[in-house]
Amino acid sequence: MSVAVAPAGADPALEVADLDFSYSGKPILKQVGFSVAQGGFAVLLGPNGAGKTTLFSLITRLYDRRVGTIRVGGCDVRDLSTAALGQMGVVFQQPTLDLDLTVRQNLAYHAALHGMSTRTARRQADEQVERLGLGDHLRRRVRELSGGQRRRVEIARGLLHRPRLLLLDEPTVGLDVASRRGIVEHAHRLSHDDGVAVLWATHLIDEVHATDQVIVLDRGCVRADGGVADIQAATGTATIADAFDVLTEAGHA
Numbered sequence: 001m002s003v004a005v006a007p008a009g010a011d012p013a014l015e016v017a018d019l020d021f022s023y024s025g026k027p028i029l030k031q032v033g034f035s036v037a038q039g040g041f042a043v044l045l046g047p048n049g050a051g052k053t054t055l056f057s058l059i060t061r062l063y064d065r066r067v068g069t070i071r072v073g074g075c076d077v078r079d080l081s082t083a084a085l086g087q088m089g090v091v092f093q094q095p096t097l098d099l100d101l102t103v104r105q106n107l108a109y110h111a112a113l114h115g116m117s118t119r120t121a122r123r124q125a126d127e128q129v130e131r132l133g134l135g136d137h138l139r140r141r142v143r144e145l146s147g148g149q150r151r152r153v154e155i156a157r158g159l160l161h162r163p164r165l166l167l168l169d170e171p172t173v174g175l176d177v178a179s180r181r182g183i184v185e186h187a188h189r190l191s192h193d194d195g196v197a198v199l200w201a202t203h204l205i206d207e208v209h210a211t212d213q214v215i216v217l218d219r220g221c222v223r224a225d226g227g228v229a230d231i232q233a234a235t236g237t238a239t240i241a242d243a244f245d246v247l248t249e250a251g252h253a
C-alpha cells in the first residue's frame with residue numbers, strides 16, 4: 001500500500017469527523033469521517049447521489065448547517081473560516097468561468113478576490129497555465145476553448161493562491177478520454193511533485209490510481225477508506241471495480 005503519509009506532527013490537509021447533514025430532514029450524510037494527509041491524493045468514489053457534492057458544499061462552507069467537524073490544515077472551517085478557506089482551491093462540478101472574459105481576465109478576477117497583487121497574480125497565472133499547456137491561450141475568450149481546456153483553466157484558477165488542498169468535484173465529466181487522462185495525471189503531479197493534497201470526487205473507477213487513498217461513499221456513508229490493495233483485500237476482490245460493486249448499492253442492482 002502506498003498512501004501518502006503526513007510529516008510527523010503535521011495536521012492533515014483535511015479532516016472530517018462525525019459529519020451528519022440533512023436536506024429538509026432527509027439524512028444525506030451519516031457519520032462521515034476521513035482524513036487526507038498533507039500532499040496525499042484521495043479519491044472520493046461514489047455513485048450518483050452518494051453525497052459527494054453535498055460534502056464538498058460543506059467543506060467549502062456553501063452550506064453550514066451540520067453536525068460534526070471539518071478541519072483544513074488544522075483550522076476548523078466554521079471557527080477559522082478565513083484561514084481554512086485560504087488553504088483551499090476548488091474546482092466545482094458546474095463550470096464557473098465567465099465565458100466572455102479571456103483566460104487571463106478570469107484568472108485576474110479570481111486572484112483579486114484572494115487579495116493578490118496584480119504582479120503576483122500575473123506571475124502565478126503564467127506559471128499555472130504554462131504547466132497546464134495553456135500558455136498560448138491566455139488572451140483567448142473562454143467561449144473559444146474546448147471543454148478540456150476550460151477545465152484546465154479552472155484548475156489553474158484554483159491553484160493561483162497556492163492552496164495546500166485542492167478539491168475537485170467530478171472534474172472530467174463530459175470530457176474525452178485523452179482530456180480526462182491529462183487532467184487526472186496533472187492532479188497526481190500536483191500531489192506528488194508539489195505536495196498539494198487532492199480530494200478528487202468521481203464515480204469513474206478508471207480514474208483511481210493504484211497508489212491513491214480511496215474513500216468509498218455510498219448513500220451518505222463511508223463504506224471503505226484506505227489504499228487500493230487494502231480495500232481489495234478487505235472485500236476479497238481482485239480489482240477496485242469489483243470492490244466498489246461489493247461495497248455499494250449500485251453494485252448490487
Ligand SMILES: Nc1ncnc2c1ncn2[C@@H]1O[C@H](COP(=O)(O)OP(=O)(O)OP(=O)(O)O)[C@@H](O)[C@H]1O
Nearest residue numbers: 023028046047048049050051052053054055170203
Ligand atoms: N438542494 C437539495 N435539496 C434536496 N436534496 C438534495 C439537494 N441537493 C442534493 N440533494 C439530494 O442529496 C443526495 C446527494 O446528492 P449529491 O449531489 O450530494 O450527490 P453526488 O454524489 O454528488 O451525486 P452526483 O454524482 O449525481 O452529483 C441526492 O439524493 C440528491 O437528490
